Amino acid sequence: MKLKQLEGLLGSLEQFYNPKIELEQYPTGSHIASRMLYTAENSFGDVTNKVVADFGCGCGTLGIAAALLGAQHVVGLDIDAESLEIASENADELELDMEFVQCDIRNLRWEGQIIDTVVMNPPFGTRRKGADMDFLCVALKVASEAVYSLHKTTTREHVRRTALRDCHASSAEVLCELRYDVPHLYKFHKKKEVDIAVDLWRFVPKKNQ
Amino acid sequence: MRLLTHNMLSSNIKGVTNGFPLRIEVEKVVEKSVDFNPDFLKNMFAKIEYKALVEASRIMGYAELPDHAEPSMLESDDFLRKFHHALMELHLEEGTLVCPETGRRFPVNKGVPNMLLHEDEV
Numbered sequence A: 001m002k003l004k005q006l007e008g009l010l011g012s013l014e015q016f017y018n019p020k021i022e023l024e025q026y027p028t029g030s031h032i033a034s035r036m037l038y039t040a041e042n043s044f045g046d047v048t049n050k051v052v053a054d055f056g057c058g059c060g061t062l063g064i065a066a067a068l069l070g071a072q073h074v075v076g077l078d079i080d081a082e083s084l085e086i087a088s089e090n091a092d093e094l095e096l097d098m099e100f101v102q103c104d105i106r107n108l109r110w111e112g113q114i115i116d117t118v119v120m121n122p123p124f125g126t127r128r129k130g131a132d133m134d135f136l137c138v139a140l141k142v143a144s145e146a147v148y149s150l151h152k153t154t155t156r157e158h159v160r161r162t163a164l165r166d167c168h169a170s171s172a173e174v175l176c177e178l179r180y181d182v183p184h185l186y187k188f189h190k191k192k193e194v195d196i197a198v199d200l201w202r203f204v205p206k207k208n209q
Numbered sequence B: 001m002r003l004l005t006h007n008m009l010s011s012n013i014k015g016v017t018n019g020f021p022l023r024i025e026v027e028k029v030v031e032k033s034v035d036f037n038p039d040f041l042k043n044m045f046a047k048i049e050y051k052a053l054v055e056a057s058r059i060m061g062y063a064e065l066p067d068h069a070e071p072s073m074l075e076s077d078d079f080l081r082k083f084h085h086a087l088m089e090l091h092l093e094e095g096t097l098v099c100p101e102t103g104r105r106f107p108v109n110k111g112v113p114n115m116l117l118h119e120d121e122v
Helices: A003-011 A030-042 A061-068 A081-093 A131-142 A153-166 B038-045 B050-059 B071-075 B077-089
Strands: A051-055 A073-078 A099-102 A117-120 A146-152 A169-183 A193-205 B023-031 B090-098 B105-109
Touching (some): A003 A030, A003 A061, A030 A117, A030 A146, A051 A131, A061 A073, A073 A081, A081 A099, A131 A146, A131 A153, A146 A169, A153 A193, B038 B077, B071 B077, B077 B090
Antiparallel strands (some): A146 A193, B023 B090, B090 B105
C-alpha cells in the first residue's frame, strides 16, 4: 500500500466524541500515523505478518494502520470503554480484524513473547507526570522486536536516558521529527489550533529479560 | 477475542503468581475466517503455550487439536489448518475469563475482555 493511500484511509476514521482530558486523549492524526507505520514496515519490516499491539489505542488509528499494512494479529489496548467502542467501529468500517482489550497499561501483565511490535501515541505526561515513560517501560517488556512511540521533542534527552537506564531498551533512536497538530479540543486551550514538535522513536528491547 | 489473545493474557491482580491461563467460561463463540498463513503459524507455534490453547479450544467447542504437539507436526498441512482454526478463527464473543488463582472474574463483552482492576487489586 502506498503512503498516500494509507493516510487517506486513516483520515476517514471517527475520532473521540467526548475526549477525556484526564486520559490526555488527543487523536493521532492520519499524517503522523501513516508515516509512523509506513516507516516501521518499509525501513524495518516490523509490521507485515507480525503481531502488533497498540498501547492506549484510543480510536484505534495506529493499530488500524498496522492492520492495513498486513499485520497478522493486532491488539488495541485502552482503559476507556468509549474509545474502544469507536476503535472497534473504525476497524469494522474498513473490514479489518482487530482485537481489543480493556485494561490499564500500567498494570498489564502479559504471558510469553508473542508480541513482536508495540506502536503507541502515549499520553505525553502533561496531566500526569511520567505517564509516557510508564507506557514505554511496559511496552519494552512486552515487545520482542521493537517499540514505536511519539514523545515531545522537548523531552528528547529525558526519554533517551530513561529508556536506556530504567526501561531496559538496548537502543533508542529518533527516526524523525514531526509536527503534531493539537486541535482545539479542551476549554483550557487558548489558541484555536497549535502544533507541537514530536519525535518518532524506535526502541529495541533487550532480549530475555 | 481470538485464542491467540487469550494465550497472552494473564491475571494481573497484585500478589497473584499463577495467573495463567485464564479459565474460559463461554456464553457465545463466533467463528471468523482468516487467511491461512503457514509461515506465521510456524513462528507462533514456538511462542505460544500449546497446552493452554488446546484446553481453551476444547472449552470453545473445538476438539480437533491433539493433546501434544511437536515442531515436526508443522510439516503436516492437516495439523497446521487445525492449529490455524483454533488460534485465529475461534472468537470468544461473550463470556468470562476467570483467574486460576483467585477466581476473580473478568467479563468479555462483544469480544472485548475487561481486565480493569479495582483499587484494592492494584
